Amino acid sequence: MMMTIARKDLRSLFATPLGWMVLAVAAFITAFYFFLPWIDAYLAIEPRLGELANPPGITEAIVAPMCRSVGLLLVLIVPLLSMRAVSEERRNHTLTLLVSAPVSMTEIVLGKFIALSTVLWLVCCLPVLMALSLYAGGRLDLGLFAANIGGLILLGAALAAVGVAVSTSTRNPIITAVVTLCLLLGSWIMGFAITDPSSVLRYLSVGDHYEGFYRGLVDTADIAFYLLLTLAALGLAIRRLDRDRLQG
Amino acid sequence: MPTLSAVSLSRRFGARSAVRNVSLALKQGEVAGLLGPNGAGKTTTMQMLTGNLAPHHGQISVMGIDLLQAPKAAKAHIGYLPEIAPLYRELTVDEYLRFAARLHGVPAAALRAAVEAAKERCGLAEVGRRCLGVLSKGYQQRAGIAQAIVHNPPVVILDEPTVGLDPIQIREIRALIRAIGDAHSVLLSTHILPEVEATCDRVHIMHHGHLVYSDSIQGLHERRQAHRLLVEWRTPPDPAALTAIPGIAEVAALAPGRFHVRFHPDADPTDALLRLSLAHDWGLQLIEPAHASLEEVFVKLTQSEAADGAAPPATGAGRP
Numbered sequence: 001m002m003m004t005i006a007r008k009d010l011r012s013l014f015a016t017p018l019g020w021m022v023l024a025v026a027a028f029i030t031a032f033y034f035f036l037p038w039i040d041a042y043l044a045i046e047p048r049l050g051e052l053a054n055p056p057g058i059t060e061a062i063v064a065p066m067c068r069s070v071g072l073l074l075v076l077i078v079p080l081l082s083m084r085a086v087s088e089e090r091r092n093h094t095l096t097l098l099v100s101a102p103v104s105m106t107e108i109v110l111g112k113f114i115a116l117s118t119v120l121w122l123v124c125c126l127p128v129l130m131a132l133s134l135y136a137g138g139r140l141d142l143g144l145f146a147a148n149i150g151g152l153i154l155l156g157a158a159l160a161a162v163g164v165a166v167s168t169s170t171r172n173p174i175i176t177a178v179v180t181l182c183l184l185l186g187s188w189i190m191g192f193a194i195t196d197p198s199s200v201l202r203y204l205s206v207g208d209h210y211e212g213f214y215r216g217l218v219d220t221a222d223i224a225f226y227l228l229l230t231l232a233a234l235g236l237a238i239r240r241l242d243r244d245r246l247q248g
Numbered sequence: 249m250p251t252l253s254a255v256s257l258s259r260r261f262g263a264r265s266a267v268r269n270v271s272l273a274l275k276q277g278e279v280a281g282l283l284g285p286n287g288a289g290k291t292t293t294m295q296m297l298t299g300n301l302a303p304h305h306g307q308i309s310v311m312g313i314d315l316l317q318a319p320k321a322a323k324a325h326i327g328y329l330p331e332i333a334p335l336y337r338e339l340t341v342d343e344y345l346r347f348a349a350r351l352h353g354v355p356a357a358a359l360r361a362a363v364e365a366a367k368e369r370c371g372l373a374e375v376g377r378r379c380l381g382v383l384s385k386g387y388q389q390r391a392g393i394a395q396a397i398v399h400n401p402p403v404v405i406l407d408e409p410t411v412g413l414d415p416i417q418i419r420e421i422r423a424l425i426r427a428i429g430d431a432h433s434v435l436l437s438t439h440i441l442p443e444v445e446a447t448c449d450r451v452h453i454m455h456h457g458h459l460v461y462s463d464s465i466q467g468l469h470e471r472r473q474a475h476r477l478l479v480e481w482r483t484p485p486d487p488a489a490l491t492a493i494p495g496i497a498e499v500a501a502l503a504p505g506r507f508h509v510r511f512h513p514d515a516d517p518t519d520a521l522l523r524l525s526l527a528h529d530w531g532l533q534l535i536e537p538a539h540a541s542l543e544e545v546f547v548k549l550t551q552s553e554a555a556d557g558a559a560p561p562a563t564g565a566g567r568p
């Protein structure tokens with residue numbers, strides 16, 4: 001059932017220009033701002049790298065920074081998609097169709113979550129393809145590459161879950177978009193704006209937990225943070241949707 | 249066994265009581281009308297019957313399955329068209345109906361046949377590839393009904409299915425509802441009395457959140473008997489002469505030559521009036537039994553309810 005809902009959401013999204021625009025703009029930004037400039041910078045300093053005892057490889061110098069930037073790109077994309085998830089269904093009175101069907105609230109929320117994270121994961125495919133193109137002239141550090149991709153997948157899931165949770169809380173798509181953006185971007189900025197490493201606020205930043213993956217350090221604490229954030233947000237969304245039925 | 253039964257449903261919104269102690273039962277192959285003015289609690293009742301709203305009190309069972317205990321199993325037997333049709337404007341009719349069918353658990357092998365059958369019944373065969381957003385209101389409403397019957401549910405609930413349609417579309421939708429009613433149980437809500445008379449076998453009237461009346465359509469007809477005749481003559485007789493006719497209780501002149509004649513329930517004076525008109529050459533132009541208007545029926549029903557003490561007087565609650 002949740003796959004039925006997810007498939008419908010994806011079909012709706014790509015029946016409108018919005019889905020294709022998001023993918024196209026993400027591809028453009030990733031290529032021209034996060035990928036090619038880093039290659040140019042790397043090539044510029046490459047002749048002098050031989051002098052170093054332990055020179056950075058292309059994965060460290062190009063792929064990892066690109067993946068981290070794509071993480072921020074995901075933060076900016078989520079509000080565009082979360083406003084459609086539940087708020088718009090509520091505003092267009094189509095949510096009634098889902099609630100009246102023999103489907104539990106959990107299945108509805110999971111369907112929405114799967115659809116939203118699928119789009120984010122599609123955006124994550126872009127840096128993967130671009131990184132693989134580097135094989136044309138060098139070799140990748142597959143461990144570091146995998147850590148970054150794994151981090152992006154976890155980050156995407158957490159962002160999608162928060163987006164769905166915000167979307168279930170209001171019937172106004174614009175409010176959903178603004179609240180999602182404020183929450184996620186605020187949380188991202190918190191990661192580097194707060195310099196005190198022991199600060200709780202910094203620990204709660206969605207961006208800060210990506211730093212480990214960026215350096216190739218896969219820490220269970222970071223994985224647990226993303227998974228818990230995902231579960232908590234989805235749980236909240238299910239409860240919020242059920243409250244409609246109870247409180248009207 | 250009733251296909252749908254609700255026992256003493258109640259629902260409040262804050263301090264305001266929207267539905268109080270409503271009990272309903274639907275039989276197989278029956279079209280029931282839920283009639284009432286705006287704000288009577290019809291939509292709230294339907295939302296509870298379809299699992300969109302939890303009742304504060306009461307029980308609902310669909311095909312013998314408790315809706316509150318086993319919502320998924322019970323909802324599979326219901327098709328619901330809300331007041332505003334739940335249409336995804338960017339999907340085509342085919343895509344939309346396929347989604348609705350899958351959502352209601354139609355197996356993949358039967359999907360195509362189910363969608364085709366629903367389109368056929370609702371007259372959507374020609375617009376299958378068009379987007380819902382560009383269809384006319386009548387077609388959109390049909391798509392909404394198709395969505396409610398695509399999984400062939402025993403119970404179909406339609407909330408004001410003809411609102412906002414033009415007279416030809418209304419007639420088509422009513423015929424469609426009648427056809428659906430042959431195989432399924434249908435509950436439809438409306439605030440238009442002729443709609444109930446044209447489509448329904450039974451009628452339930454709601455007022456201020458109470459169910460004030462439940463009977464067959466014949467019962468309502470008898471209830472609407474006002475024991476009054478509207479009569480018009482070219483050369484009218486003296487009203488006093490009319491009052492002398494046995495059975496006539498009161499004569500009221502509406503206009504020159506036009507009278508309202510009220511008579512005792514057990515003595516219909518129509519024959520006597522016809523005979524006298526011919527005998528005295530009064531030039532009869534019109535004689536017809538006057539029906540009580542919906543408003544009068546409401547007033548009568550709500551007053552008798554209050555007088556019986558069957559329901560507390562509805563003060564300040566759900567008043568439109």
